[in-house]
Amino acid sequence: MQIIHVLQDWWQHQTWLEVIGVITGLLCVYLAAINNIWNWPFAVISVTIYIFIFFEAKLFADVGLQFYFFVVNLYGWYYWSQKPATEKKVPVAHITRKEILLAVPAIIIFTVILGSLLKYTTASYPYIDSFCTACSLVAQVFLARKVLENWLIWVFVDIIYVGVYTYKDLHLTAIMYAIYVAIAIKGYVDWKKDATQSPNGELKQTPNDQIRN
Incomplete structure (x- = not known):
């Protein structure tokens, strides 16, 4: 019974704004991981809510x-809606050397x-x-451009965020980011499977890849 009371007390300290932000945040990341374009409207709702949440937390x-x-x-x-006529979805691409050389110094x-x-x-951390x-910033651009390695960046940064939000008593958000880590791993695996493969098992270049190179 003590555990139930603790959970009830914890739940009473959560805000509906954060609950909705968490739900829409989880939906948008999961839909992105399974390569579904409907992740974007949920993402818009979630980030709008978190503008207010993070302002209150002084982040x-x-x-x-x-x-x-x-x-x-x-x-x-x-961008995801602009699929080639021969494809059901915009193809997944690998990160290029140029993108790495730009991203790291940035x-x-x-x-x-x-x-x-x-x-x-008064900012925290x-x-x-x-x-x-x-x-x-970098990972989100890569996600929008369907660069496979965006998920590896998200795994790394989301692990750090779990610690930050735990210390700031944003427990629901910390839990959400812990789930994000698992979803990001799934996203990387699924996108890699979805990537267009050549007969020798290498990722084919799309016109967008050629432009980035």
Whole structure:
């Protein structure tokens, strides 16, 4: 009975705003993992809610990140709808060397600059928050462009977020991000299976890959 009372007390301290944010967040990530375009409208709802949640928690880098997610989610919704005439869905692509060379320095520079600014505010964990934000910026672009390796970035950053949100007493959100880790692993496995394969087992290049190279 004591456990039940503890759970009831814990539940009473959760807000409906966070509950809805968690539900829509889980739906959008799961639908993305199974390569379903309907992940994007749920993503738009979830990030809108988390703008308010993170502002209250003083995770200001995450607030800005949600605005960015809102825009990229709209772009992803559009991009995924532009499938080739010969395909049922936009093909999955591998990350290119150019994208890696752009992404890594961008993450480092963004983390240093934003973290240095946020440490003079009331922001919590300015450098950790900024690093996770930088990784998320890159991962979200790769997700919108259907780059397979976006899921590996999400696994890494979501593990860090679980710790951050636990310390900030956003327990439902921490649980959500722990589930995100599992979904991201599933997404990587499923997208790899869905990728267009050549006879020798290598991923075929799509026109988009050729443009990025």
